[in-house]
């Protein structure tokens with residue numbers, strides 16, 4: 588699997604966009620450890636797509652999914668979809 592959509596930035600503390608997406612919800616809810624929170628903060632500074640993703644992510648639960656599709660790498664959108672789907676299906680209100 589190639590990672591062509593990732594920025595060409597490598598630092599010791601760099602985490603992949605994928606791992607950022609995985610932790611986005613916890614980040615928004617301030618549920619991360621201080622260390623993880625700082626790691627994501629750093630990632631957002633260096634990674635405009637993820638910054639934009641975070642901005643739109645904060646629209647939840649309105650969730651402008653189409654806007655995300657335009658601005659995010661396709662694989663990140665797919666991951667977000669799966670992630671949100673699991674999250675939504677976890678909500679009792681979806682009955």
Ligand SMILES: [Zn+2]
Pocket residue numbers: 603604607630634636637
């Ligand atoms: Zn990123």
